[in-house]
């Protein structure tokens with residue numbers, strides 16, 4: 142086998158969209174040995190843990206994984222598996238390209254941005270306590286090291302992809318210390334890229350308003366953890382929803398590819414999930430592996446299905462009536 146990739150189906154629609162992605166990659170002829178690993182609620186059944194140590198060890202060892210979403214209970218229960226995984230594997234940068242796709246009509250036709258999210262700090266650190274009954278606090282963590290690391294990643298990404306501008310959304314008017322540090326670190330790193338990449342910053346409330354009015358003004362968006370989470374979903378809404386936005390998490394020597402969306406319990410096991418976001422994450426993974434030809438062929442195939450726009454081949458979230466399998470089969474038939 143040319144490659145070994147860890148496969149984490151996850152919860153809810155995870156197994157459906159990850160299964161579809163595996164089928165598409167195999168149909169494209171990429172030689173991969175898949176190492177299936179438990180994660181999320183489904184892992185509790187077999188391993189007694191939402192994030193078994195052997196899952197972490199395998200991803201760290203192979204350095205690459207395709208992951209489905211996992212469910213996190215709301216207001217109770219275990220802490221987020223994603224947060225733990227990203228921390229344990231030091232997957233400090235999430236990369237989420239958000240662009241218009243052919244055939245998917247939305248309010249805008251000029252969206253082409255990449256959201257880069259700091260993945261290890263902020264309010265997402267999950268450091269919370271109840272001081273006294275009725276009073277709770279959550280700590281927002283920012284370190285110079287992590288802020289500088291993600292800023293450098295964003296500017297390097299901009300240079301390598303020939304992108305022009307990095308915009309930071311922040312709330313340093315209120316969180317002067319934590320968001321202030323994020324801004325100062327980014328401004329400092331920018332000095333090394335001045336003349337090659339433009340830098341811009343907006344207070345996040347204004348930034349969100351600007352984004353839904355005119356997303357074309359954004360190129361690369363650099364965001365701390367929680368802002369990146371929220372703005373990613375909002376941006377997905379500009380191009381057709383969560384079913385069409387892929388993602389990747391990068392660390393040093395390790396990368397985990399996963400769609401932006403969650404486990405969508407409302408449509409799980411009904412064959413309604415759009416697998417495209419996961420398939421596009423798989424395409425990002427193939428490029429990371431150097432399988433650019435297969436990546437191009439899969440991209441051309443889904444572009445062809447979308448351009449044709451036959452409702453019998455599109456899932457309901459993008460205006461069709463196809464099941465997950467029917468979309469996947471239509472895509473595979475277009476592989477040339």
Ligand code: NAI
Nearest residue numbers: 210211212213383384401402403404405407408414415458
């Ligand atoms: P969600 O992303 O699962 O769903 C939001 C809405 O989008 C739902 O109406 C859902 O049906 C729809 N949707 C999402 N993906 C879709 C797809 N591929 N095709 C068609 N429709 C799709 O967000 P929600 O409901 O807030 O969270 C559900 C669970 O997922 C929670 O437990 C949450 O913690 C978890 N989650 C996990 C993530 C991950 O593992 N990376 C990311 C986000 C949420």
